[in-house]
Every structure is written in structure tokens, then in C-alpha cells.
Amino acid sequence: MDLLALPYLDELSHGLANLSMFPYFDMAHYIVSVMALREQPGALEVSRASPLACWFSSMLYCFGGAVLSGVMLAEPPVAPLSNGTGVLLASIVWYLIFYCPKDAVYSSAALLPLRLVLSGMKEVTRTWKVLGGVTQARQKYKDSLLVMIAIGWARGAGGGLISNFEQLVRGVWKPETNELLKMSYPTKITLIGAVLFTLQQTHYLPLQKHHLMLVYTVFIVVNKSRMMLTGSSSSPFAAIESVLYKTLFTGHSPYSALTGEVKEACIDNGDRKSAAKVNGSSRAKEESKRSDAKNSKKIN
Amino acid sequence: MDLLALPYLDELSHGLANLSMFPYFDMAHYIVSVMALREQPGALEVSRASPLACWFSSMLYCFGGAVLSGVMLAEPPVAPLSNGTGVLLASIVWYLIFYCPKDAVYSSAALLPLRLVLSGMKEVTRTWKVLGGVTQARQKYKDSLLVMIAIGWARGAGGGLISNFEQLVRGVWKPETNELLKMSYPTKITLIGAVLFTLQQTHYLPLQKHHLMLVYTVFIVVNKSRMMLTGSSSSPFAAIESVLYKTLFTGHSPYSALTGEVKEACIDNGDRKSAAKVNGSSRAKEESKRSDAKNSKKIN
Amino acid sequence: MDLLALPYLDELSHGLANLSMFPYFDMAHYIVSVMALREQPGALEVSRASPLACWFSSMLYCFGGAVLSGVMLAEPPVAPLSNGTGVLLASIVWYLIFYCPKDAVYSSAALLPLRLVLSGMKEVTRTWKVLGGVTQARQKYKDSLLVMIAIGWARGAGGGLISNFEQLVRGVWKPETNELLKMSYPTKITLIGAVLFTLQQTHYLPLQKHHLMLVYTVFIVVNKSRMMLTGSSSSPFAAIESVLYKTLFTGHSPYSALTGEVKEACIDNGDRKSAAKVNGSSRAKEESKRSDAKNSKKIN
Numbered sequence: 051m052d053l054l055a056l057p058y059l060d061e062l063s064h065g066l067a068n069l070s071m072f073p074y075f076d077m078a079h080y081i082v083s084v085m086a087l088r089e090q091p092g093a094l095e096v097s098r099a100s101p102l103a104c105w106f107s108s109m110l111y112c113f114g115g116a117v118l119s120g121v122m123l124a125e126p127p128v129a130p131l132s133n134g135t136g137v138l139l140a141s142i143v144w145y146l147i148f149y150c151p152k153d154a155v156y157s158s159a160a161l162l163p164l165r166l167v168l169s170g171m172k173e174v175t176r177t178w179k180v181l182g183g184v185t186q187a188r189q190k191y192k193d194s195l196l197v198m199i200a201i202g203w204a205r206g207a208g209g210g211l212i213s214n215f216e217q218l219v220r221g222v223w224k225p226e227t228n229e230l231l232k233m234s235y236p237t238k239i240t241l242i243g244a245v246l247f248t249l250q251q252t253h254y255l256p257l258q259k260h261h262l263m264l265v266y267t268v269f270i271v272v273n274k275s276r277m278m279l280t281g282s283s284s285s286p287f288a289a290i291e292s293v294l295y296k297t298l299f300t301g302h303s304p305y306s307a308l309t310g311e312v313k314e315a316c317i318d319n320g321d322r323k324s325a326a327k328v329n330g331s332s333r334a335k336e337e338s339k340r341s342d343a344k345n346s347k348k349i350n
Numbered sequence: 351m352d353l354l355a356l357p358y359l360d361e362l363s364h365g366l367a368n369l370s371m372f373p374y375f376d377m378a379h380y381i382v383s384v385m386a387l388r389e390q391p392g393a394l395e396v397s398r399a400s401p402l403a404c405w406f407s408s409m410l411y412c413f414g415g416a417v418l419s420g421v422m423l424a425e426p427p428v429a430p431l432s433n434g435t436g437v438l439l440a441s442i443v444w445y446l447i448f449y450c451p452k453d454a455v456y457s458s459a460a461l462l463p464l465r466l467v468l469s470g471m472k473e474v475t476r477t478w479k480v481l482g483g484v485t486q487a488r489q490k491y492k493d494s495l496l497v498m499i500a501i502g503w504a505r506g507a508g509g510g511l512i513s514n515f516e517q518l519v520r521g522v523w524k525p526e527t528n529e530l531l532k533m534s535y536p537t538k539i540t541l542i543g544a545v546l547f548t549l550q551q552t553h554y555l556p557l558q559k560h561h562l563m564l565v566y567t568v569f570i571v572v573n574k575s576r577m578m579l580t581g582s583s584s585s586p587f588a589a590i591e592s593v594l595y596k597t598l599f600t601g602h603s604p605y606s607a608l609t610g611e612v613k614e615a616c617i618d619n620g621d622r623k624s625a626a627k628v629n630g631s632s633r634a635k636e637e638s639k640r641s642d643a644k645n646s647k648k649i650n
Numbered sequence: 651m652d653l654l655a656l657p658y659l660d661e662l663s664h665g666l667a668n669l670s671m672f673p674y675f676d677m678a679h680y681i682v683s684v685m686a687l688r689e690q691p692g693a694l695e696v697s698r699a700s701p702l703a704c705w706f707s708s709m710l711y712c713f714g715g716a717v718l719s720g721v722m723l724a725e726p727p728v729a730p731l732s733n734g735t736g737v738l739l740a741s742i743v744w745y746l747i748f749y750c751p752k753d754a755v756y757s758s759a760a761l762l763p764l765r766l767v768l769s770g771m772k773e774v775t776r777t778w779k780v781l782g783g784v785t786q787a788r789q790k791y792k793d794s795l796l797v798m799i800a801i802g803w804a805r806g807a808g809g810g811l812i813s814n815f816e817q818l819v820r821g822v823w824k825p826e827t828n829e830l831l832k833m834s835y836p837t838k839i840t841l842i843g844a845v846l847f848t849l850q851q852t853h854y855l856p857l858q859k860h861h862l863m864l865v866y867t868v869f870i871v872v873n874k875s876r877m878m879l880t881g882s883s884s885s886p887f888a889a890i891e892s893v894l895y896k897t898l899f900t901g902h903s904p905y906s907a908l909t910g911e912v913k914e915a916c917i918d919n920g921d922r923k924s925a926a927k928v929n930g931s932s933r934a935k936e937e938s939k940r941s942d943a944k945n946s947k948k949i950n
């Protein structure tokens with residue numbers, strides 16, 4: 051990273067590190083988060099049936115990371131509420147996104163150019179949150195890399211990690227999936243960030259903090275923009291992940307054999323049910339039950 | 351509120367403020383709470399299948415507010431268990447309500463006159479709990495109105511707010527509903543109380559504490575008695591709520607249009623399914639699935 | 651317990667009390683716990699679909715007690731992660747059990763003689779955990795027997811008590827059952843241990859700590875071995891439980907009558923549905939719904 055020794059880039063990274071998230075970047079984070087909530091299936095109905103549940107869900111989208119990392123460190127999960135200005139801003143955003151006459155705010159913010167800028171700004175806040183989580187954890191657990199990674203991750207990707215419980219507020223319950231079972235791109239990139247910042251903070255990574263902040267921020271902003279513009283959801287790490295996965299987690303032959311069987315059996319829907327029986331797994335059974343339910347619905 | 355300047359009422363409010371909740375009012379709270387649990391569908395079966403789960407559920411009904419506000423302030427949620435006398439009293443009540451020979455205790459307590467008195471006394475404890483929550487939150491977060499309201503509300507209406515998890519103890523899971531999505535009267539009145547006491551404590555409401563306690567207590571007791579005697583569950587705030595709701599939360603035209611469509615489509619059950627398809631919302635789908643299930647049950 | 655005054659046994663109990671759990675006994679605990687996870691339906695699929703969710707589930711199996719007792723005492727639930735050596739050991743065990751080439755580790759550990767030894771060693775760690783929980787609770791709540799029992803129980807049987815949430819990590823959700831509704835043998839024996847150690851620590855039980863440790867450890871190890879060798883899952887307390895239950899929890903006549911009706915009605919599956927209707931309980935309804943679902947599946 052000798053590139054970072056260039057005077058221009060060094061200055062830029064110092065400038066970035068001293069950037070204040072409040073109010074513009076925070077605002078962009080609130081707007082993008084509340085818009086993501088609004089685009090969940092059923093969210094509009096909830097906003098109409100119970101504005102309070104909708105507001106609470108929005109706050110979990112906006113402050114989920116702070117709530118989750120608070121719980122994990124046994125600090126009051128209500129603490130984000132004590133940040134009056136933040137909650138006020140987020141509440142105004144929530145109101146405008148959901149209830150603005152003629153839906154003016156949502157319609158304009160959903161335009162691609164504006165959304166691109168807002169999403170980019172939201173990504174910038176991620177760097178600050180991950181770093182904040184790592185340093186907060188370090189004050190309590192000086193030498194525990196794992197705790198620092200966990201808290202940095204929770205702070206940066208909290209909204210996703212607690213999504214099961216956020217959905218419950220809106221009366222939705224999808225136990226069959228969560229961010230650990232099937233990580234989304236933001237959760238993954240936040241985990242990588244948490245690892246990098248933890249290594250930097252514990253001096254295992256020979257890089258200065260503001261340099262890492264610049265590199266990480268540029269990477270996530272550029273990558274997010276690329277994904278939005280191309281409409282692709284492919285992770286830039288797919289290749290590495292695949293190699294790592296194949297190297298580490300496929301040594302276990304009996305299961306590979308089992309999976310082979312299942313794959314063969316799963317040629318069509320009818321066979322999937324028999325595979326479920328062979329397999330004996332509850333999840334496969336549930337899946338086949340769901341497909342049964344769909345079939346019977348179609349028939350009805 | 352010059353009325354409160356009258357010597358007689360002032361004295362009364364002082365007397366009320368110095369009233370001790372222990373043991374009579376606390377006892378009434380335990381009795382009414384455990385009776386409410388017993389009247390839940392399936393609760394009797396649980397009491398027979400697993401007395402321990404039933405006891406734990408009862409404790410959540412009796413001390414849910416303290417547990418929830420404890421969690422929210424990162425104070426030990428086991429703390430209510432350390433109040434030996436309270437737990438002992440509540441456990442005796444639990445035992446007598448569920449397992450008394452010939453069901454003598456439940457039968458007598460369920461008689462209207464006695465139940466009326468007990469429910470009135472339980473309502474009195476609400477004032478103390480809300481105020482307790484607000485002052486507890488104020489010690490930690492001096493200037494945060496929102497935190498005070500949240501903790502006061504949680505302390506006063508905790509049993510309802512955690513009902514999803516209380517039900518889970520009994521093996522019941524109803525994710526499609528919760529107290530935020532559809533607030534019950536006690537939850538609503540507690541929220542209003544939390545707001546009032548928070549405003550009083552932060553001197554935004556120019557009223558003395560004991561006067562507010564008297565006014566609030568009289569209001570909730572009278573209103574509860576009225577509701578029990580007339581069997582109505584209509585909220586006294588229905589009109590205000592409706593106006594507020596229409597003013598604040600219906601500006602959002604695209605959704606109104608959508609709802610209009612849905613309403614038209616929802617003329618009969620058969621159409622509801624098509625509405626669900628148009629709507630594309632997961633909740634509507636679930637509803638139609640449920641109605642499907644009912645239909646198929648009837649047919650079977 | 652004059653037997654314990656014998657010099658030989660006294661020495662033995664001192665030796666046991668000074669035994670270090672790290673690393674051999676801890677290791678046995680990790681191995682047996684992760685094997686138990688692997689034997690859950692669907693766990694192998696999860697290990698393949700998401701190694702991270704599988705790892706997190708394994709950690710909850712290994713450190714569930716510490717996490718739960720941490721939450722209950724408002725201490726950071728991430729604390730177990732800060733025990734680097736423990737997490738490292740548990741992670742190695744997790745990796746070998748799930749992903750070892752040719753499944754060599756699981757196959758050997760599953761051989762009865764080895765498994766018997768490992769399970770015995772795991773039971774020994776239970777004594778230490780329960781005692782640790784009780785003494786930890788005692789530091790915060792000096793005179794509260796109930797809190798000590800609760801924390802001792804949570805520490806010793808945490809993995810079981812939080813199983814609903816551990817399953818959720820793997821995408822499995824079984825709200826209709828939990829360890830309070832239907833206690834398993836380990837949960838029961840841990841509760842008894844928590845009561846005994848609490849009484850000992852508060853001097854209600856006139857026994858020395860190391861003597862109680864010896865007696866309790868020998869009892870749980872012998873009993874576990876007996877259960878594994880005979881393949882029985884009958885609790886040694888079944889008789890006492892039954893007497894206690896009949897004495898304490900069957901006084902409630904209306905329910906007994908109700909149950910009588912239900913039992914009569916439940917002669918076959920068809921009648922169970924009508925019983926459900928008579929009964930009006932949601933759980934019975936759910937059961938009949940499930941049986942309906944099964945029937946319709948068979949038909950399809």
C-alpha cells in the first residue's frame with residue numbers, strides 16, 4: 051500500500067477520517083434504511099394499520115446496529131433513544147417516506163441518480179459504525195479479537211442480523227431464514243470490515259487507521275454503486291468464497307454422499323418429496339410441505 | 351386544574367401518593383394477572399402438563415413490566431426474583447388460582463363484584479409502576495424524554511408488550527399479532543400515563559406529582575370499572591385517535607389507492623384471494639392461506 | 651452422610667474439588683455437545699449450507715449456559731467469546747466433528763465405549779458449572795435463594811433452555827415445545843443440582859461443599875452411564891415426581907373433569923377433532939390442524 055504514502059492520498063484519507071457523519075451522512079443512512087423497510091412486502095399495510103409498529107420497525111432499521119451491539123455488551127438497548135437529534139431526524143425521515151402527501155419524498159428518493167448518491171453516503175457511515183464497534187469492544191475486552199469482530203460486525207450490520215425480530219414487530223415471522231444461514235452482501239462486507247479494523251486496531255495489520263478507512267470506504271462505495279448500476283447482486287468475493295468453502299468444508303464424505311443422493315432425487319417436485327423422506331431432515335420436509343401447500347392452492 | 355387546589359382534594363392526593371402498594375394492591379395485581387393468564391386459551395392444559403411452565407408464565411404476567419424495563423436498561427432481568435416476598439405472594443396466588451381444590455379461589459374471585467374491586471386495585475398499581483419506570487429512567491438518562499416514556503410504558507404494560515415471548519413459554523406462538531401492531535386498552539392508557547408522568551417529571555406539565563397521580567389513578571380506575579360493567583371494550587380515546595390518524599397518516603396517496611382496490615376486491619372470501627394476489631403482500635397471502643386452511647378443514 | 655467422614659472418601663472429594671476442568675473435561679464437554687448438535691435433524695444440511703450458522707449453533711451448544719446466565723445477570727453475553735482458548739478448542743472440535751475427511755472423528759467418538767467416557771466427563775463439568783452459577787449469583791444477590799437457583803440452573807443447562815433460539819439460528823422453529831414445558835433429564839438433574847448447591851451455599855444443607863460435589867458428580871455420572879448402557883430415558887425421579895404432582899397439582903376439579911371428557915373423546919383421530927372443538931383450546935386445535943395437514947398430505 052505504498053500508494054497511500056502519496057501526499058495527495060494521505061491528505062484525502064486524513065480528511066475522510068475527520069469527516070463528520072452528522073447530519074448529512076446520517077440522514078442518507080436513515081433515508082436508505084427506511085426506504086428499504088418500505089420496500090419489504092407488507093410494510094405499507096403495517097404503516098397504515100399501526101403507525102407505531104411501523105415507526106418502531108424503522109428505528110430498528112436505522113439503529114439496529116447500536117441496539118444489537120448494546121445488547122451484546124450488556125449496555126442499555128434503549129440508549130439510541132437517548133440520542134434525541136438522531137431519533138428526531140430518523141422519525142422525520144420515517145414520516146416523510148411513509149406518509150408524505152402524494153408520496154413525493156419516496157418517489158423522488160427512489161429515482162436512480164439520487165438513490166445512488168444516498169446509498170453511497172450510507173455506505174460511508176458503515177465504515178464509521180464498524181470502527182466504532184471495534185473500538186467500543188476494545189475498551190471492555192482488550193485482547194479478544196473475536197469480541198471486537200463480533201461487536202464491529204453487529205454495529206455495522208445490526209439491522210440485517212436482527213431482521214427476524216424486526217419482522218416480528220410487523221407481524222411477520224420467517225424462521226426458516228436469517229442472515230447467518232444466508233448472508234446478504236452488506237452483512238458479508240461488514241464482517242470483512244470488522245475483521246480488517248480489528249486486525250488494524252490490534253496492530254496485526256500494518257496499516258494506519260485513516261488509510262484503512264479510505265481504502266475500505268472507497269471499496270464499499272464503488273462496489274455498491276457498481277451493483278446498483280448493473281443490477282447484479284453477485285458478491286465480488288464469490289470466487290474466493292467458493293475456493294475457501296471447497297477447501298475447508300467438503301471433506302466430510304458421508305454428507306457429500308447424502309447430498310449427492312438428494313440432488314439426484316431432486317429432479318422434479320414429486321421426487322423432492324421422496325428425497326425429503328429419505329433425507330429425514332425437518333427443513334426438507336418443510337420445503338416439501340410448502341410446495342404441497344402451493345400446489346393445493348393452485349388446485350383450489 | 352384549580353379544582354385540585356381545594357384543600358380536600360389536595361389532602362386526598364397526598365394520602366394517595368403515600369399509599370403503600372404492598373401488600374393489598376400488589377396482591378390484587380397478582381390475582382387479576384394470574385386470572386387473566388388462566389383465561390388464555392390452552393392455559394389450563396399447560397397448568398396440568400407443566401406446572402413449572404405455568405408458574406413461569408404467571409411470573410411473567412405479574413412481573414413482566416419489571417423484567418422488560420430491566421432488559422431495556424441493561425439491569426438484571428432476574429432482579430424481580432430477588433424480591434422474595436413478592437414472588438412468594440405471587441406464587442401462592444398462582445397456586446390457589448390454578449390448583450385450589452374445587453377451584454374455590456378462582457370461582458370466587460371471578461364473581462363480578464369482587465373482580466371489580468380487584469381490577470380497580472390493580473389499576474391503582476399501574477400509576478405507581480409507570481411513575482417508578484419514569485423516575486428510574488430519569489436517573490440514567492436525565493434529559494431524554496423518549497427513554498423515560500419508553501421505560502415508564504414498559505414498566506406499566508410489560509406483561510402485554512412481551513406477550514409474544516410469554517406465550518412461547520406455554521408453547522404458543524402467534525407472530526402475526528403483538529401489542530405494537532394492535533394496541534389493547536391497557537397498553538394505550540399506560541402509554542398515555544408514561545407521557546404525562548414524563549412531562550410532569552421534566553416540568554413541561556405544570557402540575558404537582560401527587561395531583562397528577564390522583565387524576566390519572568381516578569381516570570383509569572373509573573374507566574376500567576365502566577368498561578367491566580358495560581362490557582364494552584371501546585377506548586375513550588377512539589375519537590381523538592381517529593382524528594389524529596386521519597390527519598397524520600393518510601396523506602400517502604398511492605397506498606390509499608391500493609387499499610381502495612383491495613377493499614373493493616374484498617367483497618367476499620373468494621375475492622380476497624385475488625386481492626392478495628394483486629396486493630402481493632405476504633400478510634394478505636397468509637390470511638388467505640388461513641382462510642384456505644379453514645375451508646379445507648370444513649370440507650374434510 | 652457419615653460415610654463421607656471416612657478418610658478415604660474425604661480425600662477423594664478434596665481431590666475432585668481441586669480438579670481442573672481445563673483442558674480435558676472441557677474438551678469432552680465440547681465433543682459431546684457438538685455431537686449432539688450434529689445429531690439434530692437438519693444439522694448436517696446446515697453445516698453444508700452455512701458453516702457460519704453451524705459454528706454459531708455449536709458455540710451456543712458449548713457455551714449456552716454462560717450466555718444465558720450472562721443475559722440473566724445483565725453481563726455481556728459475548729463474554730464467552732473473550733475466553734480465547736475455550737472458543738479455539740470448541741471451534742477445532744466443531745470443525746473436526748463436522749468436516750473431518752472421511753468423517754473419522756465423529757465415527758470414532760460415536761463408538762459406545764469412547765462416547766460413554768466422554769459423556770461421563772461432560773457430566774463432571776456440570777457440577778462445576780452449576781456451582782459456578784450459584785456462587786456468581788450469590789455475589790450479586792446475597793440472600794435470594796431463587797436467583798441463585800435460577801442462575802445455577804441456567805449455567806448448567808443453558809444449552810437446553812435456549813434451544814428454541816439455538817434452533818432459530820439453524821432456521822428451525824418449534825414453538826410448541828421447550829424445556830420448561832417438557833423437561834429433559836439433563837435439565838431436571840441440573841435443576842436439582844442448582845437447588846442442592848444453593849442450599850449448601852446458604853448453609854441450609856449441613857454438608858461441606860466438596861462432599862456435595864462428590865455425591866452429586868458420582869450420582870450424575872453413574873446415572874448417565876446407566877441410561878446410555880440400558881438405552882432407557884426414564885428419570886430416576888419418576889416415582890417422586892408422580893407423587894408430588896398428584897399431591898400438589900390435581901386438586902383443581904373443573905379441569906380434571908374437562909380432561910376426563912377429552913380423554914374419553916380422544917379414542918381415535920377423528921374424535922380428537924371433536925374433542926378439540928369441545929375443549930376450545932388453541933393447542934388442541936393446532937394439533938388437530940397438524941393431523942389434518944398430515945392426512946391431506948397422505949391423500950395428495
